[in-house]
Amino acid sequence: MTKRFLIPTIVLFLFIQILFSFYYSSDIITQNSLLNDYQSKIESLKVKNSDLRKNLSETTSLSYLESHLKIENYFPIIKTLNLE
Amino acid sequence: MENQRLKILSSAFLFSFIIVLVRFFYWQIIKGPELKEKSLMQTYKLEKILPERGIIYSSDGFPLVLNQNIYILSIYKPNLKEDLGNLINKIDSVHKDFIKNNSNLISNFQSNPNQKWITFTTEFTSEEKDNLNILGISFEQKDKRFYPEADLTKDILGFMGKDDRGSVTGYGGLEAYYNKQLKGRTGFYWASKDATGKTILTKKGWQSEAVDGRDIYTTINRSVQYLAEKLLKEGIQKYSADSGSISIMEPSTGAIIAMTNFQASPSATFNHNSAILDLFEPGSIFKPIIVSMALDTKTINTSFICDQCYKPRVIGEYTISNWNNELNPNSTLQDIIKNSDNIGMSFVIDHLGLKNFLDYYNKLGLSQKTGIDLQGEARSAAKTYWPDIDLATASFGQGIAITQIQMLQAFNVLANNGYLIRPHLVNYFSEGDKIFKPKTKEETKIFDTTTIDDIKSILNYAAENGAVAKLIPKDLNVCTKSGTAQIALDGKYTDSATIASYIGFSPCNNPKFTMIVTINNPRTSPWGSSTAAPIWFNLASGINHLL
Structure with missing residues (x-):
């Protein structure tokens, strides 16, 4: 009786092991892919953040404001600072 | 017969099996460590994690310099799927003037079949890089410093360059002085990668986190800096x-x-901070310092009268006269400063004496660097021989050489209730949530409070009754002095070239600022009261509203 079930048990056991290793390795691959995707996204966001910061500082700089401000608006400022 | 064949076959199998076992033993046990090391070398990669260089901010938290991502383009011919000429045109359509700026390189690359690879020095933005996702071209990311305010504070910030080992480092200004704090620490990451170069999550790895550079928050007021640069340039x-x-x-x-510094010449050296690098003879702006020394030692008092100021003073073969060749007999201390009387000053320093003069000279930090946190501060040579004439001329700021920052530090003692305080540019450092304050030296008491009250009174009187009285804005209370120093050339003072200066603080009590303006060789007028003074008052009026 035992001998009758031994080989099928071994085969079933092997089959389950193979199935499990397929599942586990594909899970690892998926996790790895996700990790790398997230890492790429982080790097991309860091770059975007850096670019935005640069653009913001450029457009709020005094030199930008001076070059883009209409000349008429200077006069109240000049009067206030008594630069005449 | 059959048994014999079976035995031969079994022996052959057994022999083969033993051979395989021996080979297994050889590769796995004897060669095992070597192969493991090779495997690790192939699958594990050591990568650097570059830190971000610290940002430098003005006092209002605006970034004066920050990091910018730029990309360097490379082309590998064998991987190209389209014509090289078309590719170059595409790149030019994305990045303006690419062909114009790289015409020789492009021409050589196109005509030379042996050249497979080229890297251009043109800097691409991340947006341009995203628009050039083409097979055969690749981009390498690099960090570069970006200055949102363009040239504002360039003398203070410094610049980036490479050292003799090829590492990026700061030169001049804050970038050099605080290079260690700004550069951070490189991290390392050692982990297993698969054939596509992606990290294998479950494998063991080793990581040392990169530490980004510390951010610097300076004391620079951006609006005042902007105004100062504008008015200085206009004035020059x-x-x-x-x-x-x-x-x-x-x-x-x-x-x-x-x-701020400005040089009129188009070939002027970029980033040359004259305020800390160049020595100059301060001229008459030094007179209040001498008077303060004399009052503090009680060698004279506020009732001092120069009863010998009715004629030029002769010392040896030299004659001391006034800047306008006028004489001011029986001048008081107030008159001496108001009229900027050289003859009167020579008698003041006579009373002070050489020993006292040198003692205060050293205490005021005039014989050593101020220690300001900028790279390259100059130091004047020590003077050991003091004939009578040199002591006399020192009383009106000639024959001594100091930097502008030394003069400002010394004059600021009068504004700071007699205390010497070191100039500095950094307010604090930040690293994440942590704040670090730089080490500062303690204040040193130089002049008595009585001395300070007296000199302030003299300076205020001199300003409001002197040559610059009409320039003083109505809402401004000032303690100031003008100076015009002759420039020495080939051992002689020139007749026309001068260094025109104006120094002072405002208001006289609880002053908001101490400021010095120096103009080199003004040609419309040599006098400090006519050139440096108007700039000083224009700027002071602006600062009064901004601070």
């Missing part, structure tokens, strides 16, 4: 001068609010 052009410098300090803390 208006007075046809060679160059000029302005430095402004907060009296009670030593914080540098603004510092």
Whole structure:
């Protein structure tokens, strides 16, 4: 009786092991892919953040404001600072 | 017969099996460690994690310099799927003037079949890089410093370059002085990668986190700095001068609010901070310092009268006369400063004496560097031989050589209730949530409170009754002095070339700022009261509203 079930048990056991290793390795691959995707996204966001910061500082700089401000608006400022 | 064949076959199998076992033993046990090491080398990669260089901010938290991502383009011919000429045109359509700026390189690359690879020095933005996702071209990311305010504070910030080992480092200004704090620490990451170069999550790895550089929050007031640069440039052009410098300090803390230099010559050296690098003879702006020394030692008092000021003073073969060749008999201390009387000053320093003069000279930091946190501060040579004439001329700021920042530090003692405080540019450092304050030296008491009250009274009187009285804005209370120093050339003072200066603080009590303006070789007028003074008052009027 035992001998009758031994080989099928071994085969079933092997089959389950193979199935499990397929599942586990594909899970690892998926996790790895996700990790790398997230890492790429982080790097991309860091770059975007850096670019935005640069653009913001450029457009709020005094030199930008001076070059883009209409000349008429200077006069109240000049009067206030008594630069005449 | 069959048994014999079976035995031979079994022996052959057994023999083969033993051979395989021996080979297994050889590769796995004997060669095992070597193969493991090779495997690790192939699958594990050591990568650097580059830190971000620290940002430098003005006092209002605006970034004066920050990091910018740029990309360097490379082309590998064998991987190209389209014509090289078309590719170059595409790149040019994305990045303006790419062909124009790289015409020789492109031409050689196109015509040379042996050249497979090329890297251009043109800098691409991340947006341009995203628009050039083409097979055969690749981008390498690099960090570069970006200055949102363009040239504002360039003398203070410094610049980036490479050292003799090829590493990026700061030169001049804050970038060099605080290079160690700004550069951070490189991290390392050692982990297993698959065939596509992606990290294998479950494998063991080793990581040392990169530490980004510390951010620097300076004491620079951006608006004041902007105004100072604008007015200095306009002033130098208006007075046809060679160059000029302005430095402004907060009296009670030593914080540098603004510092700027401008040279009229188009070939002028970029990032040359004259305020700390160049020595000059201060001229008459030094007179209040001498008077303060004499009052503090009680070798004279406020009732001092120069009863010998009715004629030029002769010392040996030299004659001391006044800047306008006028004489002011029986001048008081107030008159001596108001009229900028050289003859009167020579008698004041006589009373002070050489020993006292040198003692205060050293205490005021005039014989050593101020220690300001900028790279390259100059130091004047020590003078050991003091004939009588040299002591006399020192009383009106000639025959001694100091930097603008040394002069400002010394004059600021009068503004800071007699205390010497070191000038500095950094308020604090930040690293994440942590704040670090730089080490500062303690204040040193130089002059008595009585001395300070007396000199302030003299300076205020001199300003409101002297040559610059009409220039003083109505809402401004000032303690100031003008100076015009002759420039020495080939051992002689020139007749026309001068260094015109104006120094002072405002208001006289609890001053908001101490400021010095120096103009080199103004040609419209040599006098400090006519050139440096108007710039000083224009700027002071603006600062009064901004601080």
